[in-house]
Amino acid sequence: MTATSSFEPVHRESTASVIARQLRTAIMERTLQPGAQLSETALSTQFGVSRGPLREAMQRLVQEGLLRSEPNRGLFVIELDEADIRDIYVARGAVEGAAAAMIARARVPAALRELRAACDAMTKSLELGDPAALSDADFHFHDVLVQCSGSRRLARMHQTLIVETRMCLTALEGTYQQPLELVEEHNQIVDAIEAGDVKLTLKRVEQHMDEALRRLIHAEDDDPGYI
Structure with a gap:
């Protein structure tokens, strides 16, 4: 050839x-x-x-x-224990933080519109009191975040991490409540991206992952395990 x-x-x-x-x-x-x-x-x-x-x-x-x-x-x-779950969120923080930073640097209007639309879908689900729709909208936001970075390698890594995250949340289905601050956390990430503030963007992604992990680890006796 x-x-x-x-x-x-x-x-x-x-x-x-x-x-x-x-x-x-x-x-x-x-x-x-x-x-x-x-x-x-x-x-x-x-x-x-x-x-x-x-x-x-x-x-x-x-x-x-x-x-x-x-x-x-x-x-x-595979079977996931608490150590695996913590590791998943460390990896997700690295992947999603990198993706968010790329978007913040590029400041592409179309990416920001997609992220805002994803946040709006979460708000609507929360207002309707639909936990399943809120969970789906939450996953969609994180998918959009990585896809909008334009990195195929980050997207590949994220796909597996999201499947593992879904496994964790499905196991705890029925224990969730709706945290009022959930949508605000995502909006704050998009605010930082829109401002082009990479340092703040990375900080807010890390804070969101830490809070999501706390909810998930303590879902049975504390807050819900949204991602």
Whole structure:
């Protein structure tokens, strides 16, 4: 193949990608419970595919850290303890802080509009008294924050971290209340970004992660575990 050779564009998502996405969602929503062993035979039947693309999909999730491989036993869904949860939020703080700082430096109006719209969706959900919608809007805000940075690598890392965060929150579903300061924390992050103040932006992202972690760790006897 020469340097001038070109590939035909592929517009269809691969079978392995589709399977990986569905498995990722099942882990996130705890349809596949933490510690559950994955059966190639059962899954290949359910997906209606051969074991080739299924194995490729599962290996992707091993690389992402959502599945663990045990020699001579197979693949299992990861289990998260308190140390893991704290580590997730340290990593999220690094990824989301970097993304927010990039946006603050660039000060692109379209990014700010998307972030404000995400905050507005949270406000609306809070006013409607809809915890599920508020949680979804909360996740959407953090997704928008990283996507608006324009960094594909930050987005890749964030995807796995958000799945792990969802696993934590789903486990505590039903224990949440609605913190009145939740939306304000997100608005303050956007205010700092809009001002182009990178130092303040990083500080507010760190404060938000610290507070979110506190809510999550103490969700059963304190405040809720929004992200």
